[in-house]
Amino acid sequence: MAKLNCWDVKKCGRQPGGIKTAELGVCPVALEVRLSGVHGGTNGGRVCWVIAGSLCGGQVQGSFATKLGNCMNCEFYKMVKVEEGDKFILSKDLLIRIPAKSK
Numbered sequence: 855m856a857k858l859n860c861w862d863v864k865k866c867g868r869q870p871g872g873i874k875t876a877e878l879g880v881c882p883v884a885l886e887v888r889l890s891g892v893h894g895g896t897n898g899g900r901v902c903w904v905i906a907g908s909l910c911g912g913q914v915q916g917s918f919a920t921k922l923g924n925c926m927n928c929e930f931y932k933m934v935k936v937e938e939g940d941k942f943i944l945s946k947d948l949l950i951r952i953p954a955k956s957k
Contacts, residue, residue, distance in 0.1 A: 857937070859884075859899025860908075863930045868909060869899075882907040888951050893938050903931055904948045918949065 859869070860883060867874030868881035883905045886898030893900035902908050903925035906917045910924070922945070925931050935942050 857894035857900060858933075859895050859897075860902040860930050861899060863933070864910065866909065878909060881909060886952065889948065892943060892948065893934055893941075900934055901943070901948050903928070904945050904952065918945070 861867070861869040861872065861881065866872070866881065868878055869875075869884040870880055872880070872884075883898040883902040884896075886905050889898045889901050889905070890896060892898075895901065898905045902910075903922065904918050906921075908921070910921075910928070
């Protein structure tokens, strides 16, 4: 059985081809190919909490540091953590794969 990505659960419509992309654009989570396959997801779809600029609850969530508190209380985050069990990859290990862009 395929694992659900955040856009499947949250129904945001911001994945490529989604119903809200014309209005809000494609979510950076859905475009983050460096994390494709992690926890069985498509692009960043199963690790959205480490990707800056996601749109949850109708608001841009910003950087990893500013959004982590909200994400750890999110039902999707909790679902992935339970589903992955001891194979759950810690955020610090995921962030290494997507270094911050230099200015």
